[in-house]
Amino acid sequence: MTASQRREQLLQVSRVLFAEKGFEGTSVEEIAARAEVSKPVVYEHFGGKEGIYAVIVDREIQGLTSALTGALSSGGHPKVLLERTALALLTYIETSEDGFRILVRDSPVAQATGTFSSLIGDVATQVEHLLADQFKRRGLDPRVSPIYAQMLVGMVALTGQYWLDVRSPKKTDVAAHLVNLAWNGLSGMEKNPALTSKPRPEA
Numbered sequence: 001m002t003a004s005q006r007r008e009q010l011l012q013v014s015r016v017l018f019a020e021k022g023f024e025g026t027s028v029e030e031i032a033a034r035a036e037v038s039k040p041v042v043y044e045h046f047g048g049k050e051g052i053y054a055v056i057v058d059r060e061i062q063g064l065t066s067a068l069t070g071a072l073s074s075g076g077h078p079k080v081l082l083e084r085t086a087l088a089l090l091t092y093i094e095t096s097e098d099g100f101r102i103l104v105r106d107s108p109v110a111q112a113t114g115t116f117s118s119l120i121g122d123v124a125t126q127v128e129h130l131l132a133d134q135f136k137r138r139g140l141d142p143r144v145s146p147i148y149a150q151m152l153v154g155m156v157a158l159t160g161q162y163w164l165d166v167r168s169p170k171k172t173d174v175a176a177h178l179v180n181l182a183w184n185g186l187s188g189m190e191k192n193p194a195l196t197s198k199p200r201p202e203a
Contacts, residue, residue: 006041
């Protein structure tokens with residue numbers, strides 16, 4: 001193999017191992033053994049598993065970011081944008097299962113910090129502007145659009161994380177159900193929502 005071919009082979013082998021076992025559960029010894037090379041070869045190309053992991057995560061983030069921003073920047077009705085975004089995430093999961101497992105294993109969507117959480121936050125910021133415009137048109141307070149953006153993107157991301165393992169129903173049906181809940185919920189929102197019952201006082 002050329003140096004670039006060996007580097008790519010090590011990345012592919014490591015990607016599978018990180019998806020299976022996570023960063024902490026994967027060793028340089030395992031990477032070298034599965035790639036059928038000596039440990040020094042791994043260190044020569046990446047300096048250790050941290051270097052390999054960083055390259056893999058960067059690639060996955062770039063791929064997912066490109067898919068999501070492409071869906072959001074294509075223009076059209078907000079409902080259509082929501083459909084495209086949900087489908088973009090589910091398609092990424094379908095075609096890059098190992099990559100998505102790596103992203104959510106060590107930085108789950110429910111976690112406040114981490115690479116995947118940062119990505120979800122970036123997407124929510126883009127959605128926020130779309131929601132603010134829709135809120136204004138519907139006579140709702142645009143100042144609350146940031147929290148709704150977090151809710152919406154979080155719902156899509158968590159659904160994707162669940163679908164990663166169950167794979168049922170099919171991708172287009174999952175996207176349709178997501179949009180059904182999100183859009184029909186948004187279309188019937190109250191201007192000043194309030195809880196129907198008061199919270200019980202703490203003991």
